[in-house]
Amino acid sequence: MRILIVEDELHLAEALTQILRKHHYSVDAVHDGRSGLDYAVSGIYDLLLLDIMLPEMDGISVLRAIRKQGISTPVILLTAKGEITDKVNGLDHGADDYIAKPFSTEELMARIRAALRRKHEVFAEDVLNFGDIELNATNLKLMCKGKEMKLNPKESELLELLLLRKQAITSKEQIIEKLWGFDSEVEHNNVEVYISFLRKKLTFLASAVRINTVRGVGYVLEVTV
Structure with a gap:
């Protein structure tokens, strides 16, 4: 928050x-x-x-x-x-x-x-859904097909941002501003690290949701068939 x-x-x-x-x-x-x-x-x-x-x-x-x-x-x-x-x-x-x-x-x-x-x-008691995943940003739990995994606060904030923007592309600059603030000296590789963490957790849960990279633009959530 x-x-x-x-x-x-x-x-x-x-x-x-x-x-x-x-x-x-x-x-x-x-x-x-x-x-x-x-x-x-x-x-x-x-x-x-x-x-x-x-x-x-x-x-x-x-x-x-x-x-x-x-x-x-x-x-x-x-x-x-x-x-x-x-x-x-x-x-x-x-x-x-x-x-x-x-x-x-x-x-x-x-x-x-x-x-x-x-x-x-307004957001269904802080629960956000996309594809087969559900994020409870209050208790930092990511759920998929009856399984759940605990996220750390930054992972939860990042996934919440991507979920709220759904299929819109979210740039690294937007992520840095939201998670760390305007005046932060955080670099793009910090974003890449947290994107990597989330991708591994989605894979572990066998989710159909993917965080795709749009080269030179940012990231977007998609559901694979």
Whole structure:
């Protein structure tokens, strides 16, 4: 799961980043509304933590812009304590929840889990199917013909991305942005390693699903006859 933090208080943004990484989320953080919008419209994030008071572009404007583009990524607003107008305005413009500063780690994590659960209800309780395979991204299990295999988190994220895109070609750049983030120094061979891991597991399960390489373009899922 990848979360975008849009928060101009640098110490808070860093603290949130560390907390979320300790809970095994991948995290990117930006510190102004314009950058937040640019990152959010990429579509690679599973949830946004969005401060309302931001330089360059306020959080409500960012929220309004991403919803106007049809992006349904869950958004939790970070609000000043007691600012009822901001909370109501945010919810009216498509926010999924809000949390008032200062907040406890426990409350933040509970709200994040709740928002992600609501999102995954849209995807059949986080279970994705293609051909003869089924991926449960919550418990990281890949199932095929009554057999199952545990994936590691990166393998699960990669297969989830390919499944969500189904028969569309997914480039290595798209995979790196989704799994490691925009500013990552991860190279293409890291993607190749995880593709190789997944191919071996699909072969072990005797699945008809294949990850095919489209030379110079990327990868695509196909079902063999």
